[in-house]
Amino acid sequence: MQPPTTITRVLVIGAGAMGSQIALTAALAGHTTIVQDIAQGRLDAAAAQLRESTDKMVKSGKLAEEQARRAHDRLEFSTDLEAVAAAADFVIEAATERLEIKKAIFARLGELAPPHAILATNSSTIGSSAVAGASGRPGQVCNLHFFNPVLVMECVEVVRHAGTSQATVDTTVELARSLGKTPVLINHEVPGFVANRLMGAVQKEALALLAGGVASMEDIDATARMALRHPMGPFELMDLVGLDVVDYIAQATYAATGNPADAPDESVAALVRAGKLGRKSGTGWYSYSR
Ligand SMILES: NC(=O)c1ccc[n+]([C@@H]2O[C@H](COP(=O)([O-])OP(=O)(O)OC[C@H]3O[C@@H](n4cnc5c(N)ncnc54)[C@H](O)[C@@H]3O)[C@@H](O)[C@H]2O)c1
Structure with missing residues (x-):
């Protein structure tokens, strides 16, 4: 299945340090963004923290109040993966850095996400080839690696594994640009990527x-x-x-x-x-x- 050329709904898995910031970045860029986590407490903490972030940005004149309001309107939080995966165009997995957790998430996403959806992982150390098979759609899987703090750092690494399709790379690069980031393409999965x-x-x-x-x-x-x-x-x-x-x-x-x-x-x-x-x-x- 070809990935869509226009991404509207972004699903972020994991509401931790990275997932929450990635979600805010996507919402500020105009995407309807859902953050999913297994822990309601993490979702509540992320929602409060993101409010604090945008309040600070508004206060310091980096963001208009109206833009902040609209970004928060575009953000949703959920523990129910089944309910939120069905409408996702692009999934960014930023859950705990454990292979068995990520494999299980990619297996579920393979079943639940629409056939066109791209499934990317933000992992710093796990190449997407390790989870691609579990998803049942390896050609639509890659790493999309953000840097901390996500709102500030301009670079993102798009890392293809040997089976990642060119259409997936193109759409992922385009999504990264739509988030205001400058993507760099990494053609081989090497430990640590480039940065x-x-x-x-x-x-x-x-x-x-x-x-x-x-x-x-x-x-x-x-x-x-x-x-x-x-x-x-x-x-x-x-x-x-x-x-x-x-x-x-x-x-x-x-x-x-x-x-x-x-x-x-x-x-x-x-x-x-x-x-x-x-x-x-x-x-x-x-x-x-x-
Ligand atoms: N922290 C960094 O500086 C940094 C930078 C780049 C990339 N990364 C990558 O981002 C990912 C997340 O890192 P982090 O620092 O945000 O971790 P974190 O520990 O702050 O957050 C992880 C979140 O994942 C949630 N989670 C665990 N299992 C889950 C599941 N099955 N479904 C949904 N949510 C689940 C946890 O409840 C937690 O809220 C990792 O893969 C890491 O390699 C981290």
Whole structure:
């Protein structure tokens, strides 16, 4: 089945950090957007948080009050996948990063979503080939990978697996553009795609420089900011992303490649074991006063 050329109804699965922001982005762009989660509490929290976000945007003059009102009118929240999947043109799965959860979601979407619907996953570490078969429509499956914070970050990665159809790629690229994003196309499913691989390479080098006593983390961060014009240094970025997430990505990459050079970094793992997860826990590489 050919994907539709015009996407009107977007279904976002998962109302967590990413799903909620993706949904608001889609609603602000004019799409009727449904957010589905298994936990009503997560949906309620997301709805409240999105109100707060748009209130702030209105206050700071980034968004007109009327635009905010219309975006919220376009947003729906539901725990009932069966009811909401039937009318979706495009599904963006942003549920918990566990393969068995995602496989089960794609299997259900394959049964419930209209035959033309594209099923994309926002996963950072699970290539869509791992869930495409379960959906029964592998040609209409790809990764559509957003960056956090979604409302601010311009880039999205569109990652095709070997069986993703060209029509699916074209429609996904078009949808990303309709969301005001700049899509980049990744032709092969490689662990970390492009952005996280680049970030991982810089992080790895930064960790090696620190371990070798070549420079302090403050000076390594300052160099990245001032000499390379990165908005923040690699240690600051790891704290922002969350050291548990950094460690998890490294573990997943290592599991996929088996390359000793990709093995998780021991100093990051030690911080995670000590509960020092970065900004969210108040301490990571740096300390943050709450
Ligand atoms: N956090 C990031 O910075 C980031 C960046 C890019 C991509 N991602 C990807 O986005 C996805 C979500 O990450 P997150 O950080 O938003 O996670 P999160 O833990 O904040 O949210 C996950 C949500 O999924 C819901 N969920 C779990 N099982 C479900 C199911 N069967 N059906 C519907 N909802 C279900 C949970 O209730 C939760 O609300 C992951 O695949 C992750 O790799 C995350």
